[in-house]
Amino acid sequence: MTIVELYNKLHAAYSPENLNEISGQLIQLYKTKNYTAIRGLVNKISKYVNIDEENDAKCFSKLIMLYHPDKGSTIHNQLKLLHEGNDYEKLQNYSHIFLLADFDVRAASHTIQTMEFDAEYIWDTDTEEGYSFTDEYGEESFEEPEDNAFERSFFNLLKIREYGRTNIELPTYYLQDFEDFEMAESGLESLDGIEYCIHTKILDVSNNTLTDISNLWELQHLEELYLANNQVGYIDTLSNLSNLRIIDLSGNQIDDISALYELEQLEYVNLLGNPVPLNQIRMLEKKACVVCFESKSRYHF
Incomplete structure (x- = not known):
């Protein structure tokens, strides 16, 4: 040719x-x-x-x-x-x-659809022994329940991933060394502890039950954020993340994206499944940002 x-x-x-x-x-x-x-x-x-x-x-x-x-x-x-x-x-x-x-x-569409979970860390609070996790070899370990109800926070999940249990002291400065966190479909209910991960550049917490993302305020090195399919309504915190380039907010409850207007590095925003006013989306598009959204069952590009 x-x-x-x-x-x-x-x-x-x-x-x-x-x-x-x-x-x-x-x-x-x-x-x-x-x-x-x-x-x-x-x-x-x-x-x-x-x-x-x-x-x-x-x-x-x-x-x-x-x-x-x-x-x-x-x-x-x-x-x-x-x-x-x-x-x-x-x-x-x-x-x-x-x-x-x-x-x-x-x-x-006829391809077999699978939701792939990280089988290495599966929350289970229904066991009589307390809660369990499954290691990479398929062997199950158990921990005695604590006095308070088990909190499915970012910090606790990180402890389990690193040490297999939550009743361990983990210095917060240790979290500063991580640049990439993959915690999709992990049963996360809160981002408590993420505020110490100040050098993180990529964070995926999709498909959890998060409602509050205010702990992200200090993550000013963050470049890619994947928050799809949670229960987030307010995103004012994102206005402080000046290095954000890619944001997936699909499948949440967001109706105000004005916090994104001042993010000069922004290249891509996924808003599918959110009730965002069209005039706000047009404002975002003026930044030469790729925006995915839908209105009245139609996709817009």
Whole structure:
């Protein structure tokens, strides 16, 4: 294929119509929790794009950022510059979109849908011995119940992950060393303790029962935040996180996103499933930020 042929083919592939179609189908897979199909797509384009396919929230966010219609004009300008510079190799780096040519959400919807849990740490407070956790070898350990009801906080979950029990002293300065926390589907009820993780850059606490995120205030190094499918209503705390680039807030109860207006690094926000006023979303889009939302059962890009 000549460089002219490649350029013309890419220019057509990144048309608004095609990007709208791809993004719409991706959102449909995400809303139906067909994470298996989403990870399959990530694996399909892995030759060109490096995405952590083990993290469902990241998979979807990164795919949407690649194929969001708002990216179309920017990509077309980049393709034109590469074509004019006769840079065939870099032009070919955009060819991953061709691998989605046969992508059809109707076919993907028949893929077996699985909710993958981290089997290494499963909360269980119903055992007579207290609560239990299962280690990586499938062996179960038990701890005597404490005087107070067991608190499913960030700090306690971290203790169990590191030491297998909560009745242990864990210096708070120890938490400063972590840059990436993966705690999706962990039974988290509060973020107590996260405020000490001041150097954290990536945090995934999707699919829990969180209502309060005020403990995030001090995490000013945070770049990626995945809060999908919790019970969060207020996000004023996020206004202090000046380095945020990617935020997944889908499946919550948020109706005011004004706290995001001053975040200069913001690139992507997922608001699917939240009752956010359209005028606020338009304000966010003026920042050249990719925003996913829905209104009256329609997806908007």
